[in-house]
Amino acid sequence: MAELNERSQNILEAIVKDYIASAEPVGSRAISRRHHFNLSPASVRNVMADLEEMGLLCSPHTSAGRIPTEKGFQYYIDSLLQIRDLSDKEKKQLRSSYRFSGMKMEDIMQEVGRILSGLSKYAGLVMVPKFATTVFRQIEFVRLSYGRLLVIYVSETGLVQNKVISADTDIDQRQLEKISNYLNRELNGLTILQVREKLKKEMQEEISLYDQLRTKALSLSFAALQDEVEDQLFVAGTSLMLEQPEFSSPDQMRRLIQTFESKKILIDLLDRSQSAQGVQIFIGSDVDLKGCSLISANFSNRKGAIGALGVVGPMRMDYSQVVPIVDFTAQLVSRVLDREAE
Amino acid sequence: MAELNERSQNILEAIVKDYIASAEPVGSRAISRRHHFNLSPASVRNVMADLEEMGLLCSPHTSAGRIPTEKGFQYYIDSLLQIRDLSDKEKKQLRSSYRFSGMKMEDIMQEVGRILSGLSKYAGLVMVPKFATTVFRQIEFVRLSYGRLLVIYVSETGLVQNKVISADTDIDQRQLEKISNYLNRELNGLTILQVREKLKKEMQEEISLYDQLRTKALSLSFAALQDEVEDQLFVAGTSLMLEQPEFSSPDQMRRLIQTFESKKILIDLLDRSQSAQGVQIFIGSDVDLKGCSLISANFSNRKGAIGALGVVGPMRMDYSQVVPIVDFTAQLVSRVLDREAE
DNA sequence: TATTAGCACTCAGGATGGTTGAGTGCTAAT
């Protein structure tokens, strides 16, 4: 993107800000009046025409003001937006909104989503990613019925997964305990991915069946861990977004709800932000989020990244407000999880 | 409700059916033409006026046809609706939609919701109720960090719950195993409610502390099981409902989404149907479901009721279609769970 | 040369009014 001269930048910024505030097209007169760069509406119009030429603005129809295009927002965010830091007071306030003592992972995530949504007035998202990326801590088996077992495995970060598997023969609880003891000793500290590797390798070597218990243990844990568990996504405050004027028409509402319902689009985006550092901003049809933006950040404990959170709002979102909230929340959550981990 | 004479019944039924099909007010002419009770529009009008007087019909404005009121629907459902049985072919088809092998409880529930929604074209609900009503099967402890434990407990029906608790002292894994062994022996076969009772009683008698292990076991399990775990509700296909003409206005959409988001209203209703037998129908502002109805049924295995499922749709729903689907699905799910339980 | 005043033009949105058609209630005739 070519650099803009200062005047153009100022005017673009003014337009974006006004539009964020009002959700309505902004006209040259309004700009020249409300912002005090001593310029007549006519001059402003000239600049606006240039900006439109460059694809940063557009007008819904001839006699309406201009609104920023996606590209316009992009430019604004990349070059003009300055994120203010939260004041200590705000940080304190934010910190006190979050109270997680005694909550288990899932509940914390849900609560974080709710609070994010409440603070931003948009939809809050929290994703706990695939189990595969976590570190194995413990596995337990519960016999449900003949040949049917419930497997429960716990990650280093405190995530719990359970799954029902079928064994070809019945196994009693005493034996199951031995098996889990064996596995817990053997697999401790590996990531689930490593565990899978190890199991696969050992099972190939094990064809000789010289140790019945061990063979059983391997095949059971293999069955338990083999397939992917999906990312878990918590969404809160969808209906808050429906209050926004850009979603006032039935059609737009429907589309929005569908987006949230399928979750896939959101998970993909959060997955992407998973691997990045710091706050990410995704804009509009960047990826099937027509008219919306996603502000996200990942969180982690000292054992590594464990998830991502964020806020989805209309593209016309108050970024300078929401970005620091998301950022700080991610840090807070990271710290909490760290404390929990040890 | 006073009994209606046959003609009135016929006409009411015709109106309800036409309205269900079209979602539009139905007029006297349409009735007298489409249904062949040789009556002129004028006669139909007379009857309609009576029905309106009784509060079973109303007209949105003078020159529109009539639509059934809530009371009208209620009467229709109570007295006129006849539920056809599913044909064997339909049953077979339904049965083959449901494939749950190797799925764990949560996934089954989610899948059932999705399928219910798909079949009915409305929103599908499945609720797994409070843990308290289930029978204890097994408890396991995992040490997370100093003094912090993860408790996992499994019900007879295969539900898994986990929770983080803090102990006042650190306990190592060997000791935890002993504790869980002890508890598993001691609490086997009781409902969670009974378990709570028992624990409370024993803890009172235990002040003497003559057995350290046992005391610890009691206090841990008490902490783990003391507080209520909420009902879990799975909702699928919200956006399908938005397609219905009655929710075409932004306002109605918003309200609907809010209802689904809070979940509370739905949980309350399903909770109610939990205890009842067979299919239940809840209509409209019966309970804060303005414009909607809920058709629900509970499911159970031979150890007792474990949940409820249903379909939420516009009050103008095709009951004769949806009721048997819900009914049969509940039976199917019950059977599946029975098979799983032993 | 950059800015601005002035002016003609555009167009969405609101107000107004007429027409249509579906539906009603009432009355008198059957």
Added chain:
DNA sequence: ATTAGCACTCAACCATCCTGAGTGCTAATA
């Protein structure tokens, strides 16, 4: 008891007009 007939009502649709906000262009200005 039923129904034909008729006057009446009213939402929905359409065309039309008007207004005001906003534009682009051009010529005058600093």
